[in-house]
Amino acid sequence: MELALKDRPLRLGILLSGRGSNFAAIAESIQAGRLKGVVIAVVISNVAEAGGLAKARELGLPTAVFVSKGRKRAEHDADVIACMRTHHVDLVCLAGYMRLLSQKFVAAFPQRILNIHPALLPAFPGLDAQTQAFDYGVKVAGCTVHFVDEHLDHGVIVAQRAIPVLETDDAHSLAERILVEEHIAYSEAIALVASGEYEIRGRRFVKRKS
Ligand code: GRF
Numbered sequence: 001m002e003l004a005l006k007d008r009p010l011r012l013g014i015l016l017s018g019r020g021s022n023f024a025a026i027a028e029s030i031q032a033g034r035l036k037g038v039v040i041a042v043v044i045s046n047v048a049e050a051g052g053l054a055k056a057r058e059l060g061l062p063t064a065v066f067v068s069k070g071r072k073r074a075e076h077d078a079d080v081i082a083c084m085r086t087h088h089v090d091l092v093c094l095a096g097y098m099r100l101l102s103q104k105f106v107a108a109f110p111q112r113i114l115n116i117h118p119a120l121l122p123a124f125p126g127l128d129a130q131t132q133a134f135d136y137g138v139k140v141a142g143c144t145v146h147f148v149d150e151h152l153d154h155g156v157i158v159a160q161r162a163i164p165v166l167e168t169d170d171a172h173s174l175a176e177r178i179l180v181e182e183h184i185a186y187s188e189a190i191a192l193v194a195s196g197e198y199e200i201r202g203r204r205f206v207k208r209k210s
Helices: 021-031 051-058 073-086 103-108 129-136 171-195
Strands: 010-016 038-045 063-065 091-094 113-117 140-147 157-164 198-201 204-207
Touching: 010 021, 010 051, 010 073, 010 171, 021 038, 021 051, 021 171, 038 051, 038 073, 038 171, 051 063, 073 103, 091 171, 113 171, 129 140, 129 171, 140 171, 157 171, 171 198
Parallel strands: 010 038, 010 091, 038 063, 091 113
Antiparallel strands: 113 140, 140 157, 198 204
16 A cells, blocks of 8 residues: 655545544544544544544644535535545545435545444444443454545554453443543554555455564
8 A cells, every 4th residue: 555655645535424533533633643644634523512623723724614404415524535635635424424325435445444333343333332332242342443444433443452341340331441542542553554564355355574
């Protein structure tokens, strides 16, 4: 995959709908120098009141809002794609973006859209994954960062982090502990993708030997 841009930083376009803790963790990794060669080009939300947008503004990052409620998916996505293009986004990062992407969006950024899901895919896709996992009685839970394809929570897996489910856990405490791992996993996955040192073989994301 030729995403490594040796002469300039990789430009991220963040899409979020809510509190934005994953976005904040990515921003923190960049600021702390743990995620090198990467900048946040724009933070876009489909919800005007999203906490993540306020954080982005505090950090002085470019932001945009395209309210999706009541709009046709294709029209809304066209606005978002155009905004990503304006900001020269190389890699789109979904960070709690509570909206399915249209085919057109996925096609506009082939293997260039990452998502984070709070379960060890392919188990527990969809909403409330942590509760699904807890109620199912799994002994190991975790999170997955994957490329987005046309199916829900389905694309090639870039990174996963696992934790044990404790006897003392409830769905809430499990979700909190998974979130800690999400914040690590997302930056790790972006660093891997930004390095360009990988190949996709079938469904497998394989790091190139350095
Ligand atoms: C996270 O649990 C993420 O895995 C899921 O949505 C949640 C977003 O949380 N896709 P935040 O807005 O990043 O805090």
